[in-house]
Amino acid sequence: MLLPGPSGTNIVYGATPEFALSRLDENVHPELYIFVEDRDSEIFLREILASNPDSAELLTRLAIVPVGPSNVVQIMGNLAKNNKLPYKSIAVLDGDVVSNGSCITLPGTEAPERVVFKELKQLAWPDLPARFGIGAGTLLTYLDDSMLEPDHHRWTSMVGDRVIKSSTSVWETLVNQWCKSCLNNDVREALFREINNALT
Incomplete structure (x- = not known):
């Protein structure tokens, strides 16, 4: 993928086709682009930011963009x-x-799916039966x-x-509940602050 920049063209190897075909600089004009690995990471980050009482204005100023594997995110x-x-x-x-x-x-120190599933399970899956409208025994x-499957992307x-x-x-339901039940306030504030600082 070729990305134009102030000092010339940058080459990014391994970007997803969706990201490579997107026209970031022509369609939308947020104040800040946030690059993440995939759609699950995008939802995870968005829900974390949305759980901050001061997030409404912040979320309108940024675009969270899945770009591909971790090496592409680091590039x-x-x-x-x-x-x-x-x-x-x-x-x-x-x-x-x-x-x-x-x-x-x-x-967390694991993939988002593993963090969310494991921490909600430790709390006996709080409020999820009501949110899914399914009996607790069945849903649990x-x-x-699902957690017996080695590939967490399939859970x-x-x-x-x-x-x-x-x-x-x-x-979205699991992450939203995780933010309510498991997310540490200091962790939320630190992430919110870093993104807010990037806007200035």
């Missing part, structure tokens, strides 16, 4: 840090990836069973197949 983070992009931007890695210093990271079995779709919801809908 975009380097370009952003060195002012090689024609717009303000930062990169946010999943918690299971060590940053090279050019990115901030999402909460579905959630526990939400496995639950969705059984509760007749999209994997995105399942993930």
Whole structure:
């Protein structure tokens, strides 16, 4: 992918086709682009920011863009840090990836799915039966069973197949509940502050 910048063209290898085909600088004009790995990371970050009481105005000023694997996120983070992009931007890695210093990271030390599922399970899946409209015994079995699958990327779709919801809908509900039940206020504030600082 070729990205024009103030000092010439930057080459990014391994970007997703969706990101490579997007026209970031022509369609929307947010004040800040935030680069993340995938759609699940985008939802995770958005819900964390939305859980801050002061987030309404902030969320209208930024665009969260999935760009591909962690190495692509780090490339975009380097370009952003060195002012090689024609717009303000930062990169946010999943918690299971060590940053090279050019990115901030999402909460936890594992992939977002593992963080959310494990921490909600430790609290006995609070309020989720009511939110999904399914009996506790049935829903908890579905959630526990999904975690037996080695590929955490499949967990939400496995639950969705059984509760007749999209994997995105399942993930949004789980992350929203995680923000209410598990998210540490200091972690939320630190992430909110870093993104707010990037806007100035």
